[in-house]
Amino acid sequence: MSIPLTDRHDRTHRSLRISIVDKCDLRCTYCMPEDQHFLKREELMTREEIVTIARLFVERYGITKIRLTGGEPLVRPDAVDIVRDLVRLPVKLGLTTNALTLHKHLDGLIDVGLRSLNVSLDTFDAERFRKITRRDGYDVVWANIQEAHRRGLRVKLNMVVMRGVNDDELLRFVELTRDHDIHVRFIEFMPFAGNHWGRERVYTYAEMLGHIGSVHSFEKLDDDPHSTAKAYRVPGWKGTFAVISTVTEPFCGTCDRLRLTAEGRMRNCLFA
Numbered sequence: 001m002s003i004p005l006t007d008r009h010d011r012t013h014r015s016l017r018i019s020i021v022d023k024c025d026l027r028c029t030y031c032m033p034e035d036q037h038f039l040k041r042e043e044l045m046t047r048e049e050i051v052t053i054a055r056l057f058v059e060r061y062g063i064t065k066i067r068l069t070g071g072e073p074l075v076r077p078d079a080v081d082i083v084r085d086l087v088r089l090p091v092k093l094g095l096t097t098n099a100l101t102l103h104k105h106l107d108g109l110i111d112v113g114l115r116s117l118n119v120s121l122d123t124f125d126a127e128r129f130r131k132i133t134r135r136d137g138y139d140v141v142w143a144n145i146q147e148a149h150r151r152g153l154r155v156k157l158n159m160v161v162m163r164g165v166n167d168d169e170l171l172r173f174v175e176l177t178r179d180h181d182i183h184v185r186f187i188e189f190m191p192f193a194g195n196h197w198g199r200e201r202v203y204t205y206a207e208m209l210g211h212i213g214s215v216h217s218f219e220k221l222d223d224d225p226h227s228t229a230k231a232y233r234v235p236g237w238k239g240t241f242a243v244i245s246t247v248t249e250p251f252c253g254t255c256d257r258l259r260l261t262a263e264g265r266m267r268n269c270l271f272a
């Protein structure tokens with residue numbers, strides 16, 4: 001029998017995000033500075049430590065969902081091996097990636113049994129991609145996303161919507177769901193240390209729905225009780241879209257996520 005992990009806000013944690021590395025091969029302006037300081041290799045959890053902790057959380061504490069993240073998880077040389085180990089646990093396993101090197105790992109990830117991928121993409125414009133991520137790579141990222149979808153992975157696209165930066169591309173992302181069974185998630189821009197956040201730069205949940213609704217009618221879908229995303233669909237279209245309203249409608253009361261940092265510290269909030 002597992003012991004439920006219930007905190008003092010009466011939230012039972014069922015979902016664990018494991019950052020397997022803090023390094024990244026992009027430098028998204030909203031996420032980290034160009035000169036970000038990273039951990040030394042020996043400070044990161046080893047593959048064995050990650051797998052032992054994950055197993056403990058699943059078998060003893062009733063965790064039912066694990067997502068591997070970073071930094072960029074695919075910069076870790078043993079990322080596919082970690083997926084191979086975790087896919088054996090009775091848990092829903094996902095991975096969040098920027099897809100910059102996905103072409104090198106896609107066969108391996110599919111072979112070991114990964115079925116679901118969250119990919120970050122904030123624009124369909126190569127020059128804008130370079131400005132947002134401070135690196136080149138739009139063409140390879142977009143090709144990799146399409147290939148992952150073509151190969152049958154369940155793909156969710158995460159777009160951080162920032163006023164005056166990429167809010168004019170919202171409809172293009174929604175329109176992707178017309179013919180593709182892709183799940184687009186619009187994330188409100190969140191404040192992190194040094195990311196030049198300002199409330200005026202947050203393109204809000206209400207604004208997103210207003211903007212989309214001015215062109216397409218859409219219907220609300222049922223959300224999982226612990227989901228951070230509010231899901232919608234344009235009737236008859238294959239995919240769905242959702243909004244993660246972290247700033248204007250926080251969902252802290254129903255959040256069931258725990259986080260394990262790359263050096264092995266537990267956090268029960270992204271902002272901790």
Ligand code: SAM
Pocket residue numbers: 024030031069070071072073096097098118119120158159160187188189190191192195
């Ligand atoms: N490198 C991987 C990626 O980009 O998908 C995984 C790690 S990244 C930190 C996880 C998610 O956090 C991405 O979808 C990214 O867009 C989102 N994110 C990072 N900084 C954010 C911010 N300031 N506001 C909202 N979402 C943010």
Ligand code: SF4
Pocket residue numbers: 024025026027028031032070071072098120
């Ligand atoms: Fe790297 Fe992901 Fe952060 Fe962008 S959002 S800098 S890809 S960790």
